[in-house]
Amino acid sequence: MVDESKNIELTEDDLENKSKGELIKMAGQLRDRRNELNQMASERASKRDDLNAKTREKVDEAQEHREQRDELNEQVQEHKEKRNELNAEANELFDRVEELKSDMELDEGKDLEELEEEIEQLEFKQQTEVLSSEEEQELIEKIESKREEYEERKQKLDQNEDLEELVEEAEEVRSEASKHHQKVTELADKAQEHHNQMIEAYREADEIRDEADEMHEKFVEAQEAADQHHEDFVRVQKRLRELDKKEEEERKSERDKKQEAAKEEAEEIYQKFKEGETLDTEDLMKLQKTGLL
Template sequence: MVTKEEVLEEYGLDQLEESRNVELNDEKLENGSKGALIKLAGQLRDRRNELNQMASERASKRDDLNAKTREQVDEAQEHREKRDELNEQVQEHKESRNELNAEANELFDEVEQRKQDLELSSGKSIDELKEEIEDLEFKQQTEVLSTEDERELIEKIEEKREQLAEKKGKVEQSGDLEELIEEAEEVRSEASTHHQKVTELADEAQEHHNQMIEAYREADEIRDEADEMHELFVEAQEAADRHHEDFVSVQKRLREMDKEEEQERKAEREEKMEEEREEAEEIYQKFKEGETLDTEDLMKLQKTGLL
């Protein structure tokens, strides 16, 4: 079983170093200064982007592995279909072979029956009798024999000739026996041809079966790597998502801080305007009472709209 470490090493990918992750807790989020939070947001963003890139690389490798798995499965399926096709042909040739062998057996049985009926299967064959006669005649012509030995030899030759004539006569009486034998041998030969095809096709089918098994084995190995790569992708993506969520939380806190600061500035402006209005009213009251105003007092009255 392949491990994550082996997959990372094989495909040249970096380990996800936990020590490089950026941590965010409630204390930092609620009580951290704006400057510290801005810095933290930058760190979270950079680590998030780095982890997203890592996740993307792992997802790409995973998809490549899944594609290779599908290729191996498709190849295995092709071998399966070819094997099944060849096995069908094997079965067809087996059926033809068996039918022909059965037919040949019937024909040879008929040949043997005819031979028995004609007694052709008993005694020596025509070729054997011819050979024996030739040997005896050669001995008669080449050897010096006594009168008695030569007489016995001549008798043997005559006896063999009578046996040969009898055998030939029976063969002539057999009619189409030779044709029947030839037909039986032809049918047996055709059956042998089908048997040879059975052997050849069965060997080819077995080869495709072996290649199918090998393709499925490779598919399983690649699928294991793809599964490990998917786990590595999930690991990086979950870390990236957490950093993104923390980044969003910090950004939200910074916006809240900006809003709080704006509200404080607004309150300060309103307070200042109230103070200026009160001062302007005092100046205006003095003006109505006939006091002389200097330039600065006049400008304050103009600013507040009292003049």
């Protein structure tokens, strides 16, 4: 803020009633305070301009983050679309796998791993438990039945190469879709980082802009005070010129009066000279000065 206690106030009464010496002193004070305030305004304008430049830098930085975020979001959208297309394709392939299994009746009953585990459990029971002949025979028949079921299902699977190829293709497509999904996640995280950085840059820009606005207000305050002091300085200078002119007019009037008085005196002396009176040296010099001799 401007220290108003250092400002120089000029009133109409000052202009009208202060002496020339007092006005000259006041003019110097106004000039010095004006220069001081102009320097202050210049420094504040420089600080304001620096802050405005930093604001523009932050806005540019925010804009760069915005552009990078938008570019990444476009890539996210592209990978999403590709992922969805591949997932749809994989779903169709897996549906065809299920249809083939259904046609082969592979979707009914237990799969090979379950059958193999059951056979191992039955064989372990045969080897470790004490069974009657009837129980053992029953267990053997059960094991054989499971083995036949296992072989039958295994042969069906082995004989159908199309199913294996279809499963492999479906899994490859699903794997490719997963890669695009991973890319979506990575790019979305990066886009969010740039979004956060953009928000932070805009926040900093707003803070610096507020500082710049505050500094501009201080600049205006100092400049207006400087302008007022300059205006008052000019008013004092004008008044001093008026006083100088007045003094010059007074001096001229005084000179004119003296010249008129000297002329009248010379004319009286000249009249005496014409009348035959003797003139002294001083009288002769007065006549010479007025051009009468």
